Amino acid sequence: MLDLHQVGKTYRVGAFGGERLHAVRGVDLAVGRGEVVSLIGESGSGKSTIGKMVLRLIAPSAGTITFDGADVAAVRGHRASKEYYRRVQGVFQDPFSCFNPVFAADRVLQLVRAEYFPGTPEADWRAKVEEALTTVRLDPAQVLGKYPHQLSGGQLQRLLIARALLLDIRMLVADEIISMLDASTRIDVLNLLGDLKARGLGILFITHDLSLGNYISDTAVILRRGRVVEKGPTGEVFAAPAHPYTRRLLSSVPQLHTTWEQADEALRADGERECPGCAEGGEPGAHGLVETAPGHHVGCFATED
Numbered sequence: 685m686l687d688l689h690q691v692g693k694t695y696r697v698g699a700f701g702g703e704r705l706h707a708v709r710g711v712d713l714a715v716g717r718g719e720v721v722s723l724i725g726e727s728g729s730g731k732s733t734i735g736k737m738v739l740r741l742i743a744p745s746a747g748t749i750t751f752d753g754a755d756v757a758a759v760r761g762h763r764a765s766k767e768y769y770r771r772v773q774g775v776f777q778d779p780f781s782c783f784n785p786v787f788a789a790d791r792v793l794q795l796v797r798a799e800y801f802p803g804t805p806e807a808d809w810r811a812k813v814e815e816a817l818t819t820v821r822l823d824p825a826q827v828l829g830k831y832p833h834q835l836s837g838g839q840l841q842r843l844l845i846a847r848a849l850l851l852d853i854r855m856l857v858a859d860e861i862i863s864m865l866d867a868s869t870r871i872d873v874l875n876l877l878g879d880l881k882a883r884g885l886g887i888l889f890i891t892h893d894l895s896l897g898n899y900i901s902d903t904a905v906i907l908r909r910g911r912v913v914e915k916g917p918t919g920e921v922f923a924a925p926a927h928p929y930t931r932r933l934l935s936s937v938p939q940l941h942t943t944w945e946q947a948d949e950a951l952r953a954d955g956e957r958e959c960p961g962c963a964e965g966g967e968p969g970a971h972g973l974v975e976t977a978p979g980h981h982v983g984c985f986a987t988e989d
């Protein structure tokens with residue numbers, strides 16, 4: 685479904701845009717039907733930039749993004765964009781800033797109707813809205829007449845997902861959508877994403893939170909300074925992290941059965957491990973990802989500093 689091939693993004697920064705910041709470099713990743721891929725990295729690692737490129741909010745500086753084999757860069761004009769967004773939608777971190785405060789929930793959904801379903805009879809539209817709201821476990825009678833300030837963060841986040849579902853989307857880019865929610869609502873939204881996956885949706889789940897990535901995804905992609913340093917089946921990446929950076933990230937998450945001293949000791953031992961790509965004769969710092977186990981790829985350790 686969604687494929688990124690050697691995707692890069694360079695921003696112009698500094699006075700008069702004279703400097704360049706390589707926010708994303710040579711990223712390859714794929715999200716299939718009914719698959720959740722988590723894109724995990726620290727702040728500034730380029731996660732949102734990747735999400736924005738998939739959503740066509742910014743253009744890649746290098747590489748190609750395809751959806752169902754068609755180049756996303758070739759999507760031009762109102763009609764083609766509309767078709768793209770009928771299938772690919774994004775939900776972002778702060779649900780409060782995504783809504784116009786003077787629009788009640790039903791009016792927000794009416795905007796979708798005006799754009800995508802202008803000829804739909806009122807009764808059919810109501811049935812469609814009720815189905816989308818019920819899917820995200822919102823009670824239509826409770827939310828439809830309400831304004832954003834009368835709804836909780838979790839309800840607004842679910843309303844955003846319902847709005848996306850009205851379009852029969854096939855791919856959802858979920859950018860830190862759990863971060864601003866309290867613990868009990870988090871689990872609700874995570875379980876909702878699980879339901880959507882079961883319905884065949886592909887989800888690119890962007891997070892800085894390793895435990896969320898571990899909980900929800902089939903595939904984990906670890907991003908560092910714009911590069912993928914490791915990717916593979918989530919269970920495998922978390923149980924047997926191959927790249928020193930992934931190991932460091934995992935060791936920085938407190939674990940009940942491990943003391944700090946044990947974690948430090950494990951990291952010291954890491955210093956002696958050899959990069960699998962360099963061991964195969966790859967050029968340090970320049971070789972690509974190598975497969976260390978089926979579907980488990982790791983980048984050069986030499987990019988580590």
Ligand SMILES: Nc1ncnc2c1ncn2[C@@H]1O[C@H](COP(=O)(O)OP(=O)(O)OP(=O)(O)O)[C@@H](O)[C@H]1O
Nearest residue numbers: 695697707725726727728729730731732733734892
């Ligand atoms: N429009 C922009 N112009 C210039 N630099 C940008 C722009 N957007 C992002 N950046 C820079 O690109 C890098 C990657 O940013 P990005 O927002 O993709 O990271 P992130 O991993 O999503 O971080 P966070 O988790 O904090 O949102 C950062 O150094 C950021 O400052």
